[in-house]
Amino acid sequence: MSFPPVSIRHRTDLRLQFQTLSPEGIVFYTAQHLSARAGDFFCVSLTSGLVQLRYNLGSGTNVLQSTNRVDTSGGTWHTVRAGRTGHQGYLVLDGLEVKQNNTEGGMSTLDVATDLFVGGVSDLSSISTFSVENEPVGFTGGVRELVLNGHDFDLTATGALGGANVGDWDGTACGYKVCQNGGRCTALSGADSDSFMCTCPPRWTGPVCNQSAYCVNNLCQHESLCFSDLVTGSYDCFCPLGWEGRYCDKQVGLSMTTLKFVGKSYLKYRDPKFNTRNLRYTQVSFNFTASRNEGLILWMGRAEHDDDDYLAVGLQAGHLKIAVNLGERLSLPLTFRNVTLCCNKWHYLSISLNSTLIQVFLGDERVLFEDVDPFERYVAMNYGGLLYLGGFELHRNISTVTSGLFTKGFVGDLKDVRLYQDPRQLHFLQNSEGFNVHKSNE
Incomplete structure (x- = not known):
């Protein structure tokens, strides 16, 4: 799958969750060019069951590798956080952190221009030869979360720019984040296989549990925002500039100095x-x-x-x-x-x-x-x-x-x-x- 690029020049912070059926495979990749001479790149991959982070800012390849191996039976969801600030890199697999890379000097910005690739690229010969340890292969498994510099990507056919040979990992309409705020998803059988139902915890409501139960029928006015107050079991109105009062029903006037x-x-x-x-x-x-x-x-x-x-x-x-x-x-x-x-x-x-x-x-x-x-x-x-x-x-x-x-x-x-x-x-x-x-x- 491919996604549009986001700004990761000075800082890159990637968080993803995956299950794998193979000890090898490219999980995430972006580069300056799609060619063997890719220039700058940032790559997270599996190598012999270990997670590797490799990146090049123009002054050589930096490599960080996990100390623990992943489950290759497809039965465990693993959480990876990988990134760099300037030339200093870090890698965390399931809470175990690799000591931060202490590279000194050199380049400190990541100049990439390609799309963001998850699971591989269409032509594996077009990735940098330094981005993986062994021969490049695509990822075999499931990915259920991808967050890059705070941007949470929609891992669906409508959310991606493109892709090939990508299917639904669990075979139901219940994805990882379909029901929000701790809601429980139930796939509905019948003619419409894409149907599901969310069972929401007491404080949330709505089709996907994304509406505060306290804000139902709220009295907030003038396009103010309703926020639930879990302490009082009620809600607060966040007023737009120029309005005040419990329900944002009073105009401030011109003396707001x-x-x-x-x-x-x-x-x-x-x-x-x-x-x-x-x-x-x-x-x-x-x-x-x-x-x-x-x-x-x-x-x-x-x-x-x-x-x-x-x-x-x-x-x-x-x-x-x-x-x-x-x-x-x-x-x-x-x-x-x-x-x-x-x-x-x-x-x-x-x-x-x-x-x-x-x-x-x-x-x-x-x-x-x-x-x-x-x-x-x-x-x-x-x-x-x-x-x-x-x-x-x-x-x-x-x-x-x-x-x-x-x-x-x-x-x-x-x-x-x-x-x-x-x-x-x-x-x-x-x-x-x-x-x-x-x-x-x-």
């Missing part, structure tokens, strides 16, 4: 002046008070692909953490550990990026001054006119979007946000969207 974020909330601002900005000189400032010592406060950038430029600001263990990407992720995150910024105290933060020189002021004190790229390979930050505050869209995982820079949304208050040298602070109800952002009473 201070924002309150609660962790599962975000604001996305589109800068109407983006086309006139000088991208070689970026400046942002704001006042904030945190109620938790972890969280993403601000992300200036598109946040769509690994290669997108960004300026990221947040807290880690109560300390200020800032990361900049002008291209190729050349600079490491910067952390100011001299002061703890949590909790419940207002701080003024000003950040300027002049070409590759970054300055950070906390109050009147300059706490960071560093050249993030002394060779000036990239000197402008193309943020695409987008600014995220507090987190990202609620269906997106913060750790996945930020490649592990931050894992949680911001909890606290934010005000007086200014971009560049604009004399006026941002008006949050204009050019913005968001959910679960409240008007602060400070």
